[in-house]
Amino acid sequence: MWGANMGSSIATFMFLYAMFKQYVPYQLKEHIEKYAQRILGFISPYIEITVHEYTGERFKRSEAYIAIKTYLGANSSKQAKRLKADVGKTSSNLVLSMDDYEEVTDEYQGVQFWWTSRKTFSSKQSISFYPTDADDNRFYKLTFHRRHRGLATDSYLNYVLEEGKAIEVKSRQRKLFTNNPSNNWYGYKKSVWSHVVFDHPSTFQTLAMDVEKKKDIIDDLTAFSKGKDFYAKVGKAWKRGYLLYGPPGTGKSTMIAAIANFLDYDIYDLELTGVKDNTELRKLLIETTNKSIVVIEDIDCSLDLTGQRKKKTEEEAKEGEDPITKKAKQDASPGDSKVTLSGLLNFIDGLWSACGGERLIIFTTNYVEKLDPALIRRGRMDKHIELSYCSFGAFKVLAKNYLDLDSHHLFDPVRELLDETQITPADVAENLMPRATVENSADHCLESLIQALKNTKEEARLKTEKEKAEKEEARLKEEKETKERELSNKESTTNEAKEICSTPLEEKESSTKSN
Ligand SMILES: Nc1ncnc2c1ncn2[C@@H]1O[C@H](COP(=O)(O)OP(=O)(O)OP(=O)(O)O)[C@@H](O)[C@H]1O
Numbered sequence: 001m002w003g004a005n006m007g008s009s010i011a012t013f014m015f016l017y018a019m020f021k022q023y024v025p026y027q028l029k030e031h032i033e034k035y036a037q038r039i040l041g042f043i044s045p046y047i048e049i050t051v052h053e054y055t056g057e058r059f060k061r062s063e064a065y066i067a068i069k070t071y072l073g074a075n076s077s078k079q080a081k082r083l084k085a086d087v088g089k090t091s092s093n094l095v096l097s098m099d100d101y102e103e104v105t106d107e108y109q110g111v112q113f114w115w116t117s118r119k120t121f122s123s124k125q126s127i128s129f130y131p132t133d134a135d136d137n138r139f140y141k142l143t144f145h146r147r148h149r150g151l152a153t154d155s156y157l158n159y160v161l162e163e164g165k166a167i168e169v170k171s172r173q174r175k176l177f178t179n180n181p182s183n184n185w186y187g188y189k190k191s192v193w194s195h196v197v198f199d200h201p202s203t204f205q206t207l208a209m210d211v212e213k214k215k216d217i218i219d220d221l222t223a224f225s226k227g228k229d230f231y232a233k234v235g236k237a238w239k240r241g242y243l244l245y246g247p248p249g250t251g252k253s254t255m256i257a258a259i260a261n262f263l264d265y266d267i268y269d270l271e272l273t274g275v276k277d278n279t280e281l282r283k284l285l286i287e288t289t290n291k292s293i294v295v296i297e298d299i300d301c302s303l304d305l306t307g308q309r310k311k312k313t314e315e316e317a318k319e320g321e322d323p324i325t326k327k328a329k330q331d332a333s334p335g336d337s338k339v340t341l342s343g344l345l346n347f348i349d350g351l352w353s354a355c356g357g358e359r360l361i362i363f364t365t366n367y368v369e370k371l372d373p374a375l376i377r378r379g380r381m382d383k384h385i386e387l388s389y390c391s392f393g394a395f396k397v398l399a400k401n402y403l404d405l406d407s408h409h410l411f412d413p414v415r416e417l418l419d420e421t422q423i424t425p426a427d428v429a430e431n432l433m434p435r436a437t438v439e440n441s442a443d444h445c446l447e448s449l450i451q452a453l454k455n456t457k458e459e460a461r462l463k464t465e466k467e468k469a470e471k472e473e474a475r476l477k478e479e480k481e482t483k484e485r486e487l488s489n490k491e492s493t494t495n496e497a498k499e500i501c502s503t504p505l506e507e508k509e510s511s512t513k514s515n
């Protein structure tokens with residue numbers, strides 16, 4: 001059917017087809033095609049399956065079409081004579097795909113499958129203000145012998161889709177998304193997220209933290225990313241929550257970038273203060289893709305998550321209203337347009353959170369103790385990771401990264417000082433930045449780090465002393481006040497007693513009589 005000797009017949013066919021398209025009126029053409037297909041269907045032993053570029057939703061390209069396009073692009077570039085080259089949306093390289101009406105043969109388990117790419121023109125006479133080629137209805141047509149029907153529908157098509165998606169994942173550039181304000185969500189370029197290419201150089205290798213702690217996190221992430229079957233088996237949605245907490249500059253954001261690079265996931269950086277209400281939050285969640293990390297930084301500053309739940313429970317108890325009625329009222333009231341804790345909890349592990357899979361949710365905070373326990377209980381935030389002040393292990397990673405040093409005679413004093421001082425990895429890193437103009441840059445950096453550590457130690461000592469002095473002062477003040485209070489109490493009691501004793505006898509009698 002597709003042999004080389006068919007070349008001239010195809011050329012003739014193409015010519016006749018072009019004539020047919022040009023001269024036969026549209027309505028007649030449709031009828032002829034319809035009946036020709038039916039007759040062919042009776043006599044042909046071949047089965048055809050078409051996959052259209054746009055199905056249902058006008059602006060959303062079919063995922064199957066994109067996967068097939070990628071698969072055929074990768075496999076047909078050696079076979080097809082006419083290819084289209086384009087800069088992919090997710091890549092800066094040229095992406096090749098089969099041109100329209102091109103045909104290629106694919107072999108799977110010893111069986112041949114034929115793919116053609118086609119397009120039809122929309123019959124609608126419409127004028128569009130926007131540059132779109134969606135009026136050309138493109139589709140792929142798969143042809144195979146009817147005796148391979150089972151193989152094609154049960155396994156070959158799935159294989160093509162999975163391969164196509166895998167190629168896409170490998171060749172794509174990762175993205176960093178941020179949520180748009182909701183008044184930009186509608187119109188031609190409707191989009192709830194906008195993105196840039198994610199190109200952060202942080203990796204677990206460059207992340208300064210204790211080796212064992214780092215290994216534990218890497219193992220956890222690996223188990224998660226390979227855990228599709230496990231999650232299905234235990235009936236859990238394929239997602240995991242991480243809570244990163246610690247003082248500013250200890251590497252929380254750096255770790256998120258390292259995780260994204262390690263897993264090869266996109267990042268959705270969710271700015272909660274820009275989300276109007278819980279409905280919008282849900283919409284944002286639905287629009288995230290698989291293999292992604294949803295990040296909410298500084299969760300304690302994003303929402304009043306501390307007392308809301310308690311306050312609500314108190315109110316409910318006061319009014320004796322059941323929570324469902326209360327929630328219905330809240331949802332209905334347009335004035336109450338803020339994301340609530342319960343909305344956020346639903347976002348993390350409500351029913352909607354299970355749409356799609358392979359998603360990490362990461363919260364960061366400087367003040368873990370401020371968060372509502374409901375938000376960070378296991379199951380929501382499965383792993384709590386404390387990023388703390390720089391340890392000697394973390395320092396060694398930084399020394400290797402910044403100065404390419406594994407050991408140095410100044411490491412010992414650094415270790416001693418680190419044991420006694422609280423300094424962030426960000427401050428250590430700043431001191432280890434090599435100075436191009438200085439000779440023996442490594443020595444210079446370590447010396448300046450030692451000086452910084454000494455300064456920090458001294459500052460901490462002075463601060464502790466000051467605090468101690470302030471406490472002592474407060475204690476003495478309180479002691480003095482208590483003594484003064486006691487003295488004045490004593491004095492007033494004595495005065496009262498004196499007054500009673502000094503009252504004349506007649507006065508006392510007359511007052512007793514009158515009573
Ligand atoms: N553990 C670390 N490993 C490597 N570099 C680090 C680490 N911690 C901090 N740094 C360096 O310090 C800078 C600040 O770190 P980062 O932004 O990750 O801190 P953070 O914990 O997110 O702080 P904040 O709470 O203020 O958001 C980074 O640019 C990074 O170079």
Ligand SMILES: [Mg+2]
Binds near residue numbers: 252254297364
């Ligand atoms: Mg940060």
